[in-house]
Amino acid sequence: MKKIILTCILSGLAGGYLLAQDECTLELLAAPATPAATMLGFSPAEIDKPRDVSDFLVSVANSGALSQLPSNYAVEIAPAWLFAGNKISYTSFSGNKVTDNIWQGLTLSAAVRSNDIDTFTQMAFGVKTSLLRGRGYSRDVVQRLALAQAALRDFTDTLNYRLKNDERYNQLLDDGLNEEAEAYRKKFFNNFNSEKTEMLEEQLHDIRLTRTGFKLDLTAGIVQDFPGGRFEQRSVSRAGVWLSGGYEGEKGISFLFMTRYLHSAGYLEEAYSTFDGGARFIYAPAESKFTASGEAIYRKPLQSEALPASWRATLNVEYKFRPAMSLNFSWGRNFDGVVTRNGNVIAVLSVFSSFGNKRKIS
Amino acid sequence: MATIPAPLINQKYPVRYDGSELTLKVHIGNGQMSEGRYYVRPNMKSPDTLNGQIESGKLIALGKDTDLHGQRLSILVTVAAANGKDTQVQFILSGGLNDFNFTLKTEAGNQGDVVVYEAYFRFTKS
Numbered sequence: 001m002k003k004i005i006l007t008c009i010l011s012g013l014a015g016g017y018l019l020a021q022d023e024c025t026l027e028l029l030a031a032p033a034t035p036a037a038t039m040l041g042f043s044p045a046e047i048d049k050p051r052d053v054s055d056f057l058v059s060v061a062n063s064g065a066l067s068q069l070p071s072n073y074a075v076e077i078a079p080a081w082l083f084a085g086n087k088i089s090y091t092s093f094s095g096n097k098v099t100d101n102i103w104q105g106l107t108l109s110a111a112v113r114s115n116d117i118d119t120f121t122q123m124a125f126g127v128k129t130s131l132l133r134g135r136g137y138s139r140d141v142v143q144r145l146a147l148a149q150a151a152l153r154d155f156t157d158t159l160n161y162r163l164k165n166d167e168r169y170n171q172l173l174d175d176g177l178n179e180e181a182e183a184y185r186k187k188f189f190n191n192f193n194s195e196k197t198e199m200l201e202e203q204l205h206d207i208r209l210t211r212t213g214f215k216l217d218l219t220a221g222i223v224q225d226f227p228g229g230r231f232e233q234r235s236v237s238r239a240g241v242w243l244s245g246g247y248e249g250e251k252g253i254s255f256l257f258m259t260r261y262l263h264s265a266g267y268l269e270e271a272y273s274t275f276d277g278g279a280r281f282i283y284a285p286a287e288s289k290f291t292a293s294g295e296a297i298y299r300k301p302l303q304s305e306a307l308p309a310s311w312r313a314t315l316n317v318e319y320k321f322r323p324a325m326s327l328n329f330s331w332g333r334n335f336d337g338v339v340t341r342n343g344n345v346i347a348v349l350s351v352f353s354s355f356g357n358k359r360k361i362s
Numbered sequence: 363m364a365t366i367p368a369p370l371i372n373q374k375y376p377v378r379y380d381g382s383e384l385t386l387k388v389h390i391g392n393g394q395m396s397e398g399r400y401y402v403r404p405n406m407k408s409p410d411t412l413n414g415q416i417e418s419g420k421l422i423a424l425g426k427d428t429d430l431h432g433q434r435l436s437i438l439v440t441v442a443a444a445n446g447k448d449t450q451v452q453f454i455l456s457g458g459l460n461d462f463n464f465t466l467k468t469e470a471g472n473q474g475d476v477v478v479y480e481a482y483f484r485f486t487k488s
Contacts, residue, residue: 090390156438185480209445
């Protein structure tokens with residue numbers, strides 16, 4: 001899997017990511033709502049939905065001139081899954097123990113945003129973890145998992161009995177003839193069929209193990225600027241920490257909130273700190289390729305002499321037109337005093353492409 | 363649904379033969395649904411001297427090496443790929459001359475496939 005991912009990354013960075021996807025047949029991925037991408041402002045929304053954790057994820061965002069090479073990239077890793085996945089049992093993953101949530105939900109991200117016109121490059125680093133990840137799965141999913149577990153238990157008992165009493169196979173094992181034993185068991189499994197296999201397939205083949213209930217994520221990020229594209233002129237321009245959470249229902253409706261402390265070092269103006277508070281509504285039916293959301297955030301400067309209070313409100317529509325590609329449209333009003341944009345109108349059409357792997361539990 | 367055999371582990375496990383306790387621990391990773399069985403017996407015709415179910419991360423006391431010498435430990439773990447396609451199982455056998463600690467990884471073809479892990483250890487004198 002890691003070799004495939006690396007191949008895809010290299011192909012993607014070379015501009016051939018459409019082709020790479022066809023060849024690598026990677027699975028569905030979410031838009032790049034990584035903390036680092038949020039800090040650089042190319043995440044489609046400021047308030048992230050607690051989402052599936054991917055071992056390794058690379059996101060490429062193209063805004064405006066879609067024929068050009070993308071200039072915004074984000075990379076995210078989940079250390080627990082990437083380096084210690086063998087220790088994550090089904091029981092610990094299905095539960096809601098805070099220590100498991102923190103470790104299994106921990107992600108580290110980095111993002112790059114560059115502007116060829118004035119050779120201004122920004123890098124961001126982010127860390128995110130889950131404190132609460134929902135009370136469990138929906139009733140339908142719980143029922144299907146219970147049926148699948150029962151079918152797997154019966155399947156295992158039948159298989160264990162058959163292997164245990166297969167004289168030829170046991171003789172090969174006792175004689176240490178491993179190559180012959182491998183060949184024998186391959187034939188055995190080609191012919192092995194349990195009545196429980198159909199039950200397992202029926203319950204698991206399209207299951208989406210989405211958790212419902214209250215979720216809470218803690219996130220922090222930092223942005224480093226490289227004016228003129230010069231490494232020696234680097235400076236930290238922004239840093240922030242935020243808490244986001246909300247309730248995710250069984251019908252694909254989510255209500256989220258976010259509180260955020262942000263400190264801007266002031267590249268073009270005085271340094272200032274702000275407190276953001278906002279909410280987001282998401283409608284994402286499980287079987288649909290469309291996701292619609294709306295969010296509103298109020299920003300209050302913490303120093304009286306700084307910028308006046310401001311707000312941001314956006315509507316986002318996402319259409320997943322390929323398993324790992326989505327078209328996002330954002331429209332609305334941005335905060336006043338955002339120096340990287342002209343005015344405060346947001347009207348952005350973006351294509352997001354992602355490479356990585358994904359599990360269907362969130 | 364396909365049944366996918368993971369690579370087979372079949373080898374001797376030298377013991378000290380001094381009454382040391384042998385233990386087994388199996389980690390079934392990636393948050394995947396699984397079932398596991400183990401049994402110990404001298405040969406196919408003999409009844410089991412020990413058997414049971416495997417729970418991920420739970421230590422299983424197999425007994426003294428003097429009692430287990432000459433017998434074979436058989437382990438069967440089935441992993442249903444419900445949480446992505448990646449599956450991995452770590453086998454840790456301790457108390458012998460050297461610990462055996464090995465992780466096998468196998469990718470399922472499709473969600474809902476079952477990956478079958480088998481490991482066999484013949485307890486021998488070193």
